[in-house]
Amino acid sequence: MSLLNYKNTSTKRFLEYVQIDTQSDPESESQPSTEKQKNLSRLLVKELLEIGLKDAHLDEYGYVYATIPANSDKDIPVICFCSHVDTSPDCSGEGVKPVIHKNYQGQDLVLPDDNEQIIRLSEHPDLAHQLGNDIITASGKTLLGADNKAGVAEIMDAIYHLVANPEIKHGTIKILFTPDEEIGRGTAKVDLEKLGASFGYTIDGETLGSLEDETFSADGARISITGVSQHPGFAKGRMESALKIAAEIISNLPKHTLSPETTEEKEGFIHPVGISGAVETASIEFIIRDFTESGLKNHESLLEKIMSEVLSLYPNSKAELKVWEQYRNMKEILDGYPQVTAYAMEAIQRAGIEARQMSIRGGTDGSRLSFMGLPCPNIFAGEHAFHGKHEWVSVQDMEKATETIVHLCQIWEENA
Secondary structure (H helix, E strand, O other), rough: OEEEEEEEEHHHHHHHOOOOOOOHHHHOOOOOOOHHHHHHHHHHHHHHHHOOOOEEEEOOOOOEEEEEOOOOOOOOOOOOOOOOOOOOOOOOOOOOOEEEEEOOEEEEEEEEOOOOOOOOOOOOOHHOOOOOOOEOOEEEOOOOOOOHHHHHHHHHHHHHHHOOOOOOOOOEEEEEEOHHHHHHHOOOOOOOOHOOOOOOEEEEEOOEEEEEEEEEEEEEEEEEEEOOOOOHHHHHOOOEEEEHHHHHHHOOOOOOOOHHHOOOOOOOEEEEEEEEOOEEEEEEEEEEEOHHHHHHHHHHHHHHHHHHHHHHOOOOOOOEEEEEEOOOOOOHHHHOOOHHHHHHHHHHHHHOOOHHHHHHHHOOHHHHHHHHOOOOOEEEOEOOOOOOOOOOOEEHHHHHHHHHHHHHHHHEEEEE
């Protein structure tokens, strides 16, 4: 079911948004982590005010809040749509030049500013479902920023359509655009009382028609090592290098399992993401992932066992493992509110798409929001190959995401 009177504004918005550098910074302690994220957020507030959302504003922490007032007399739960404005620190987001490849016919896409950057159909099987569609990529020097500016553009497009077509009945709808999702701080300073929503949806998923109601549970971990430093000319039998101990711990991790490169579906992993130090002290940073709490504990026990076995070879050194919670599988919360997922599945189907309920090997703002009291599954935005130069999204998938958002607003009204 297509939307009546629909005029696609998501593409125009998206092409403008991605040219604004909003890369977040994990080393920064400020909130937001980079002031430049607010450049896009200020533009969004301006556009929301122009559309007619009178309370649209940007707060000091980089969050954009806005409200579409209800136009139905029914008692309808307040729902929220959320996307994040920042892009990943893993690849440059400065000077993005979006390129539209019209009427895609299955060819490999050679990016114009670096001919060695080729988006191959054989490596991106979802392209096989895009024949005849218009594919947007970056030019080869940067990421694109579809994660999550596609979601931002789709929400903005849906807002524009709802306000322009008041005959579409809906309850009060809240809008939330967050900073710093890519560095795990997307909900650090969110004001849920001010937001005032009962249920939410992040628009930050991948494949057309997907609805993600299950995420990894996630912990961070750090091994801090204290070795024995000696002058290297007189070190025989004395020196115990903390850096070498760290290297041995990493080397003793499983080679054929429990790593991102050897796991899939619901398999978890232990992943070293950083190492630093010198002869006397060193540290290793890890992320630990699994879909269950017990799986996390098993992985952490294995990591501690490996650390202890390596340390047994260095009698004068010591090491300590610290683990902290990052986020948890939102399915634990969403299973208590089945209508939230069911309505989203119906909205996808009304947009003429096969709906697929999926798990995501990662986390979203919705993971944390769910445990903060705002049950919040993740709806597709159409973004693919994110965090790198081969990122892409299709115009038609963005349009379908907009349709899904509008249908979802109607479904909540109809079922009130």
